[in-house]
Amino acid sequence: MVTRHKMSALLREAPLFQDLDERIVDLLAGCATNVSFDAGEMIYREGEAAKQFYEIRRGDVALEIFVPGRGPVTIETLHEKDVLGWSWLIEPYRWHFEARALTRVSAISFDAICIRGKCESDHELGYELMKRFSKIIVERLQNTRMQLLDVYGHI
Amino acid sequence: MGTFEPMVPEAYRVRKVIRELADTYTLELESVSGSPLHYAPGQFNMLYAFGVGEVPISMSGDPSQPHLLTHTVRAVGPVTQAICASGRDSVVGVRGPFGTPWPVEKAVGKDVVIMAGGIGLAPLRPAIYSILQQREKFGKFVLLYGSRAPENILFESELHEWRSRFDTQVNLTVDSASGNWKGNVGVVSTLISSIDVDVSNSLVFLCGPEIMMHFSILELIKRGFSKNQIYLSMERNMKCAIGFCGHCQFGPTFICKEGAVFRFDQIERFFRIKEI
Ligand SMILES: Cc1cc2nc3c(=O)[nH]c(=O)nc-3n(C[C@H](O)[C@H](O)[C@H](O)COP(=O)(O)OP(=O)(O)OC[C@H]3O[C@@H](n4cnc5c(N)ncnc54)[C@H](O)[C@@H]3O)c2cc1C
């Protein structure tokens, strides 16, 4: 079990929490634990309640969707220092895709109910997280648009 | 070659045809007259399918072997389909070489990032061969390649070979994958954040569809590369290839004369403006 102090130090290394006030990092550390997944293990499944999000410390994760007739299709891979999951932030708090560890994965897991509660009572924390997650969501949206454009399709 | 007649195609015999992908073939050609064709990485030839037409196609082979001309062609229309359908020992017409090269010499002493999407890896392959043949002259060497799906990866066995070298970083990604693919999934621009180079002392060579180059440039700039460190190949269509017909006009320049390889800051104003 990592102490809260050590967890705060770990969080400060993550790009998501870069330049965050120490007080806020400590609040977040109170909702965080270290987790690991074996290669091939399902981290979450489509439709399940989104009760966590993760900061990947080591390893690779595939986001998959099941396409009838094709089986599971990987739509994105995430790697060290990437954030996994934002459905915990937006109602109805359900995963849209499945996440599967491609290699052994070490991550910091954040308890969504704990964090949502703190965001409600501490709007500075809420605003900082919203800003950071909006950036991630916009980047992922841009990437998805490029995938839809089929950028390699034409000369 | 003897006296170079830029509008007269020279006959080349197809020595070998390699099926790279469902719609993409590599042709190895030898001049019927036996004369070598010296070219620099990034240059292109006009390939003539007799009775069908003529198209610009970049060299994709090893420039240190001027007796063997290699072109990799994706069949998208009548002429490229005819070229891809050429059998062994058939004859095609070749005019060239034309165009500006990748600035391999300028990259000496620097880190080099080669970034390609889809068929765009073919025009970059001669630059890759040149750099690997004199690897000690360059700093870090990174190759980023994106394709639509694992089955569309061009030159797959060579990518494996390059990746197995200790002095070359090769990162691949595909837009989506099912089955056994264990690599990256996501657009090629997502690979930029992971590269470990000295951004202030690097050059980037970029080739792919224009839309892919557009997004890649945005990401490269975000990563700290300046516009004069990025070179790209503008593969818009051509006819004469000698600055005569105006078909390839691009702003104030003719791509066939001043390109197809440009430094990004020199064409930025016209980039992404359709059919100037
Ligand atoms: C400098 C240069 C180097 C090139 N190198 C290669 C190469 O190494 N390998 C390769 O496979 N192709 C390359 N091309 C593209 C190739 O020249 C075209 O695919 C070819 O001209 C198509 O001719 P076509 O008669 O087969 O098809 P067309 O009937 O002329 O075209 C078929 C379809 O492709 C589109 N198209 C044709 N040419 C282009 C283009 N240049 N850019 C965008 N869309 C286009 C047309 O709009 C049409 O939708 C290069 C082009 C240039 C200008």
Ligand code: FES
């Ligand atoms: S193709 Fe004729 S001017 Fe360039």
